[in-house]
Amino acid sequence: MIDHCYDHVEAAKAEGRPIVGIMCEFTPREIILAAGAVPVCLCGGSAATIPAAEQFLPANLCPLIKSTFGYHVIGKNPFLNWADLVVAETTCDGKKKMFEMMSATKPMHVLELPQKADDADALEQWTREVRKFKEHLEQRFQTHITDEKLRDAARLMNRERRLRRQLAALLMRDRPPLTGRQLIEFKSIISGIEADLRQYERALEIFGSADQKPPTTNQQNKSLVRVLLTGVPIVHGAERVLELIENAGAVVVGMENCTGLKPILDDVDLDEPDPLHAIARKYYHLPCSVMTLNTRRFEMLRSLAATFRPQCVIELVWQACLTYDIESFHVRKLVEEELHLPYLKITTDYSPSDSARISARIEALFETIHARLQ
């Protein structure tokens, strides 16, 4: 959907609508939409831009941050070039310090994220932060964000989330009508585009129809393994590991990550009197590994395992993503001891040099699963 995102932003620019770059699922898109602006995801998924970033950033940093910054250095991400404002957030330290460098040449607003998710005052603190963000946008773009505009934006985003949820839920079936790779292709880098929502509706009709006869076996006539993928986001261009998993004879039925189910399971409560507070609450409860304790993630994994019925859990960690890397200790424990499923952790970056080794590990995992079924 990237081409059509390009057209959308170009048209929005021509109409004088501001473009706001975002890099995190904590950033409330509703506030940006209510300001009449277009929220565009800037996360980099290309290995090609990393060498440029490494002139300024340490090599031992997560590839998503380096790739994003690399685009900034070489000026090759049109959406970043178009952005009138970049919204940064204090999630991981790597992003936080990278944003400082980017802010030298890009207008930037930083959202501070309280990281003790269950503290009594944490949500109030975050709500204040979201309110400041709203005021910043009003001032910067000379607009007034009314409660009605917030509700309209939340309605639109709820509709988008619901459609994406319904599409993802098709993979709960015994014979999933589409692959995880196909599903992720539907994810747009811009939210709230009417054409995208219609495309989701069409996809739901096509893939959801009863006459779909999806394959259930691989070339060796073995049944496809159902995989629940967890861990770091897989942004556009960085789908390599997802492809390696499915090419080894599997369907990734669920993705518990920021480019998958994690941000779309909850909606904004439209009945709440203060829409800004409702929006803040929806976003705040995202189970990101920067949170401590991140018990909501484990609850989500339990629930996804029950509904998507995976035969194993694979965790993807981008190299040097400390929070996901360390938290994998708890995830493994949960998967093996509580869900009683095999667990495999893959730590890698955007370079394809280790693809053969990753494939060997994935294939060995699937061989073990098939051997147990025999």
Place this chain on the structure above:
Amino acid sequence: MICAGIDAGSRSIKAVLFDTDRSHILASGLTDQSVEQERLAAELFEKLLKKAGLERSQISGVVATGYGRNAIRFADTTITEITCHARGVHRLVPDARTIIEIGGQDSKVISLEDGGHVRDFAMNDRCAAGTGRFLEMVAARLDMNWEKLAELARQSKKPALISNMCVVFAETEIIGLLADGKPLPDVVAGVQNSIATRVSALAGRFVSPPVYFTGGVALQAGMARALEEVLACTVRVAPQPQFTGALGAALSAGPANKAGDSGL
């Protein structure tokens, strides 16, 4: 029924012909790995057939394993080296619960459950630390063969500490240690210990005895002892450690290819 297993590793290609009816190895052999690995594997296969006095048509199945498995197109199917080593070692030593395999560019720790099924495994990722590549670098740098290295390591009284995990930087560190007058045996023993330490970090949570050591590096005297010290348990070298992968592949080509099937 006679089956063949081919293990295309990073340093050598190994092959085994296995008679499933009489449950024994008819022939085994190896050749150095190079480009054109399919031709090398085919030549090795032919050589073994000749040795065993068999025709190609008498072989009912060929399974390829190892990092080059997909290049062996004359094989009927491919299976990963993790499953194959598990099957091979389990066939030779059915009591094995943990397998440590160190090859030319890989190191793996495989834990087995009853019946020889793989329960869990860990494998090195991008980095060659903790693999045979480390020993090869030292052998080349000191211009010595493996036997000589092992003999030197045995003489060590106080193994040197090699702190660099990266093979490339460790080479510089070793040169530095030798320049500082560290005795050669201590440096070589230090290299063995650093490989063992790396593998024990990989093994982490799941080393349950009996532990068997396989792969080309298991042939080097002293390595099993170095592993025993860091893992604090007995480590036995598996029989025919270079061939357990190829044997496991041959077993997988057989009629009942379930690991642990006593009919194999």
